[in-house]
Amino acid sequence: MASQTEENYLKALFHLSSEQAAVSISALSTVLGVSKPTANSMIKNLKDQGLVYYEKYKPLLLTDTGKKAAALIVRKHRLTEMYLVKKMGFGWEEVHEIAEQVEHVKVAAFFDRMDELLGYPTEDPHGSPIPEKDGTLNQPYYKRLSDCEKGAHVKLAALKQSSKEFLAFLDDRGLNLGADLFVEAVEPFDGSIIVRYSNKRESLSLKVSEKLMIEEV
């Protein structure tokens, strides 16, 4: 079927599409760490397979087939991450790298079994939704912490980024998914925000608070 390389391109397109309507070759090549000509030629390949729409100089767009294929890879990735955390005792900062490799396993039963053993979870350890087996993605709507006002009482629901560094930063401050957060102050100058949670009081920069996705309590 699709090579690991092709799968990685699809996945990158999937993630980029969720952030920006128009996905460029340039953005794609950057996130994948390849040159623009390389991305360009792979896009032609994916177009020939009916996985992306593409016209010269126009933005990239996944077809329905491409979207589904990508979602199923993301499903495998997120189920794996959840399995690693819940069943194997890994920390949420360790699982991305392993899942990145395990997600390419071609035996569906392997992931179905993880799903079953986990009790059909809907989110991964970073709060990202796990696509359904049919490729459907149930994207819950979360506000960013950075969009909250003073006095807000919210719950940390998901992260917009899951790099090791960011997760270590959160661990350092005892910030976990599900944490109850009280917005004590918002600094107008730099957008930093002071939150109180589980007997702690922390100042979070805008860069951090816009990556923390929350739901009202």
Added chain:
Amino acid sequence: MASQTEENYLKALFHLSSEQAAVSISALSTVLGVSKPTANSMIKNLKDQGLVYYEKYKPLLLTDTGKKAAALIVRKHRLTEMYLVKKMGFGWEEVHEIAEQVEHVKVAAFFDRMDELLGYPTEDPHGSPIPEKDGTLNQPYYKRLSDCEKGAHVKLAALKQSSKEFLAFLDDRGLNLGADLFVEAVEPFDGSIIVRYSNKRESLSLKVSEKLMIEEV
């Protein structure tokens, strides 16, 4: 480090070496399903990396480095198989295909965790020994059932082969690792053997009995 392809060549050499002292390019190309020229050129590559000894027209031999590298891949494979059976509830006939893909994961901690969760097993679900972390292989000595005489009382310890078909054959007859077997008769004509175990009485062909590895009780 080593590509998946290189890893598969090393693994094949490792397995072939345990059966035949002199490993040929031809045998290697057959088990890997590639042409002889392909195997030939990959062997030159592995030689350049110091993983095999090789002289034109001479048999192939893994170097110590190559042997260790191969053993570590086999370790990952067998730990994975054991994990799939013991922790995820797969049947012993389902695990080979999955392990074949999972074994290429590069994160050592993943396999270390499986090892720990399994309580440091020494054998995989088919009775094959799991190499140590340092690449050491503790190969226990087992006789073949086909070498037993009438009246022998033995225990099924391992399988010389683990194809889906063979495992299904054994499942059909309720033959599991650890089964107590009594040799009731050996047919001199075709070498078939009649065994009694857990209230069953079965006739096993030579082809089968020479793949059943046993230890005396």
Added chain:
DNA sequence: ATAATAAGTTAGATTAATCTAACAAAAAGA
């Protein structure tokens, strides 16, 4: 011992995924 078969090698081509250099098109800024 010689002929036939099997095994191993060389040469040359192919495909997927990548690169750099050079150029073209589009977008941004003055």
Added chain:
DNA sequence: TCTTTTTGTTAGATTAATCTAACTTATTAT
């Protein structure tokens, strides 16, 4: 608008892993 910068494309080369065809060496069998 016109220039500069960014983005995208084309052309051509490279590397890993594969193939087939043709040839050579080794082994086996009569």
